[in-house]
Amino acid sequence: MxxxxxxxxxxxxxxxxxxxxxxxxxxxxxxxxxxxxxxxxxxxxxxxxxxxxxxxxxxxxxxxxxxISTSGLWKLLTDRIGFTLKRTKPVVERRNTPVTIQQRYEYVTERFNERGISYKANCIFVDEYGFNSNLIRGQDYSTSIVVNAAKRTENLSILAGISYKGVEDASVKLVKGGTTETIFKDFVAGIMKKLDQTNAGAHFFVMDNASIYKTPEVRYLFKYSNHHMCLLPPYSTFLDPIEERFSKLKSLVRRKPHLRDTRKLIEHIQESTYKICEENCQDWVEHSIEFFKDCMNKKEIY
Missing domain, CATH: 1.20.5 (Single alpha-helices involved in coiled-coils or other helix-helix interfaces)
Incomplete structure (x- = not known):
């Protein structure tokens, strides 16, 4: 022994x-x-x-x-593939309550028909994503007597709008405490202006139920524009194609985990945005459309 x-x-x-x-x-x-x-x-x-x-x-x-060591495998997953490890959370029970299922049904049947909503023709999918500028790992390999870069605590707000035709707009801002309603309103107003300048006609801005999207300032913007707000049913991120966009963007950004300052990180995020093409957006929109049938049949969706 x-x-x-x-x-x-x-x-x-x-x-x-x-x-x-x-x-x-x-x-x-x-x-x-x-x-x-x-x-x-x-x-x-x-x-x-x-x-x-x-x-x-x-x-x-x-x-x-x-x-092949486990540490080598982990390095491959994080550096080359952009894999991230997150704390898991239990599925919220309300995700598939009768009320939520009914709201999804009404969203893809009644609201689409009554308002003339078409994911492929007249929808802009808008969302905000908070991104911590500290991409320098807390633990990493390092040669001895080398001082590693200190961690940063700044938060970045990434605002994006996509449609079936591609990326409509994207914005990266350094913020304290999160995106404000004014920042979000100005971003949406910028997309509206581009649509109006090209005589694109009325569009529906599809968004989730985050409180920042329902503030008086944002509602006022839509009230006095040619465009409309379209809020998704609760617990229905699969109906929002832009969720896939942020997942891809995060993967692209994390391929360079050792950026030393916020300015370079912002530049890298902006460069990564241009790697998202029209074909990506079309795939994401069509993927969300695939869930319409389950919503109409009032099925539970996880």
């Missing part, structure tokens, strides 16, 4: 457990837990046998055979 190393010995023989086969390490950890020398989680930590690692290697044995 191998002796569990002390903290001091661990430092002197850092990661010496790697010479021990994985299956033997697991037996050691189980035996230590039975004897009660230390708790099993501590033994697993010392021998590099985390539960998530074991499950990953069990499901993908080729990783160990090809010498």
């Amino acid at each position: 191998p002796r569990i190393l002390s903290t001091e010995n661990n430092k002197a023989k850092k990661r010496s457990y790697r010479n021990i086969p994985v299956n033997i390490r697991q037996l050691i950890i189980e035996q230590v837990a039975l004897e009660g020398a230390i708790i099993q989680s501590e033994a697993a930590r010392r021998y590099g046998q985390h539960t998530s690692t074991r499950k990953l290697l069990a499901k993908f044995p080729d990783l160990a055979e090809k010498g």
Whole structure:
């Protein structure tokens, strides 16, 4: 039975457990837990046998055979693919209550027919996305005696409007405390102005139920314009194509996680916006339209 190393010995023989086969390490950890020398989680930590690692290697044995480490795999996911890790939340029960399902039904049947709404012909999908300018990781690899850049706390407000024809407009602003109704109103007014200048006709601005979109200032703007506000039913983000747009934009931005200042980050976000093409927007709109049938059939949607 191998002796569990002390903290001091661990430092002197850092990661010496790697010479021990994985299956033997697991037996050691189980035996230590039975004897009660230390708790099993501590033994697993010392021998590099985390539960998530074991499950990953069990499901993908080729990783160990090809010498691919979990840290290397994580670096690939975050740096190359733009994968992010978020805290999960339980699905809100009200997402599929009879009231919500009925609101979706009325949205795609009665409201569309009565108001002449067409996702492909006369809709602008508008939303706001808060983006923390700190893209410098709290933990990362670094050479010794090198001082890493300090974290920033500024927040960026990204406003975007898309249609079936492509990106209508996008704005990135440095804000304190979040986007204000004035910032949002001015952004929407800018899109309206472009539509009016090209004689595009009345459009419906599709938005979720965020409180900032229902303020008196925003409502006043629509009241005295040729365009209309169209609020989505609650818990129905799948009916909003722009949600996909922000997901793609975030992935593009996170491919450069070590930007050193806010100005460069804003420039990078603006550059990433131009990588979103008309074909992307059409795919997102058509994807939302696919949910119309389920809404008309009053199905639960997750």
